[in-house]
Amino acid sequence: MKELTLVFTDAEWESLGDLADAHGVPVAEFVRMAVxxxxxxxxxxxxxxxxxxxxxxxxxxxxxxE
Numbered sequence: 273m274k275e276l277t278l279v280f281t282d283a284e285w286e287s288l289g290d291l292a293d294a295h296g297v298p299v300a301e302f303v304r305m306a307v308x309x310x311x312x313x314x315x316x317x318x319x320x321x322x323x324x325x326x327x328x329x330x331x332x333x334x335x336x337x338e
Contacts (some may be wrong), residue, residue: 277305 292302326333
């Protein structure tokens with residue numbers, strides 16, 4: 273496992289602590305959960321953009337593939 277040091281303001285740290293407590297996990301685990309959720313959302317956004325591009329340019333992509 274790799275380590276990363278993050279610096280938070282007091283307000284950010286308090287907010288993270290409150291959120292972690294609400295989820296019943298330590299702050300470090302909550303941050304990992306948040307990063308995984310962001311990664312999944314970003315992957316879905318990029319996938320949707322690629323699919324939309326492919327649909328909008330299907331004819332061109334088909335011709336390029338010939």
